[in-house]
Amino acid sequence: MKVKTTRFGEIEVPDETLITFPEGVIGFKEARGFVIFDCGDQGLFKWLQSTDIPELAFVICESHLIVPNYQVIIGQKERDLLQLDNVEDAAVCLILVIPEDPQETTGNLLGPIVMNAKTRLGMQMVLVNPQYSTRYKIFKSTEEESNEEGENAGTE
Amino acid sequence: MLVLSRKRDETIMIGDNIEISIVDIKGDTVRVGINAPKSISVHRKEIFEAIKEENIATTKSQSVPKMEAIGGLADLLKKKKK
Numbered sequence: 001m002k003v004k005t006t007r008f009g010e011i012e013v014p015d016e017t018l019i020t021f022p023e024g025v026i027g028f029k030e031a032r033g034f035v036i037f038d039c040g041d042q043g044l045f046k047w048l049q050s051t052d053i054p055e056l057a058f059v060i061c062e063s064h065l066i067v068p069n070y071q072v073i074i075g076q077k078e079r080d081l082l083q084l085d086n087v088e089d090a091a092v093c094l095i096l097v098i099p100e101d102p103q104e105t106t107g108n109l110l111g112p113i114v115m116n117a118k119t120r121l122g123m124q125m126v127l128v129n130p131q132y133s134t135r136y137k138i139f140k141s142t143e144e145e146s147n148e149e150g151e152n153a154g155t156e
Numbered sequence: 157m158l159v160l161s162r163k164r165d166e167t168i169m170i171g172d173n174i175e176i177s178i179v180d181i182k183g184d185t186v187r188v189g190i191n192a193p194k195s196i197s198v199h200r201k202e203i204f205e206a207i208k209e210e211n212i213a214t215t216k217s218q219s220v221p222k223m224e225a226i227g228g229l230a231d232l233l234k235k236k237k238k
Contacts, residue, residue: 007220027208040226044233056215065233076194097214098221102229108214111207126199126207134210139232 003035006055013037018051019115022081025124026111031056034122045096048113058113060093066107066138067094072125074114081123082116089118097135106135 001018003011013035024031033051039059050056063070072092074084084090092114094107109132115122160168167177175191190198221229 025211026204027211039221040223040230042226042230044230045226057218058211058214059218059221077197080195095211095214097218098225098229100222100225102225102232105229105232108207108210110203111210124207124211126197126204128200128203134206139236 001051003049003051004054005049005057007057008049011035011037011049019120019122021122021124023123025056025113026126028053028056036060045098046093048093048095058095059098060113061096061107063092063094063112066096067109067136070094070109070112072112072114072127074125078114078123078125082114082121083119084116086118089116091115091117096138103139105138107138108134109136110134 001013001015003013005011017035017037019034019036021032021034023029028050031050031052035049035051036046037049039045039047044065045059045061048058048060063072070092074082074087074090078084082090092112094109094112096108097106099105110127110129111124111134112127113122114125162168162178164178164181167175169175173193174196175189177189177191178186179189180187192198
């Protein structure tokens with residue numbers, strides 16, 4: 001399929017690489033289709049490009065590479081939405097902002113992208129962990145990351 | 157907007173499967189208990205709004221990073237892991 005993008009022009013991607021976000025991403029409900037391709041040649045970073053909105057694209061990276069003890073609780077709602085039978089099929093990624101100085105890179109720890117590799121369904125979760133922020137400086141934070149887990153319907 | 161007054165331990169029903177209880181009231185903080193089907197997401201609005209704003213800001217500001225920045229970031233991550 002052909003995908004119009006503002007950053008890369010019109011790109012051709014194999015149909016089977018399409019990932020469906022049934023609820024879009026937060027703030028962009030209508031962005032249901034995404035494709036993933038490499039950002040750089042390290043294999044660590046990927047572009048998550050919307051097929052519906054040309055300018056909508058995020059750099060993502062698997063969360064464990066950024067915050068080793070980062071955890072999300074994938075609840076029943078998420079399992080249903082992603083048609084996730086086996087948690088091992090879930091890829092948890094963080095949206096990064098990579099400025100010119102890579103030391104200043106931030107990651108959005110409150111709104112991770114979770115995708116099911118088997119069904120190619122994805123979603124953006126909302127975590128409640130007060131230790132996390134949307135602009136976590138991955139190299140400058142002196143705060144200890146806790147093992148506390150975010151969950152959708154917890155008490156505090 | 158419908159506005160109801162509730163005392164501690166009183167509950168509001170929304171439809172037949174969402175229950176909102178006033179658990180505690182201390183000063184200007186109200187602790188609210190929510191019983192809802194698992195298929196319904198419950199979020200603090202400010203977190204939802206923060207993520208929404210961050211998504212919009214990120215996609216506007218993120219240009220294609222230079223190769224050096226990506227390479228530098230990969231190196232920094234490797235160092236961090238050690």
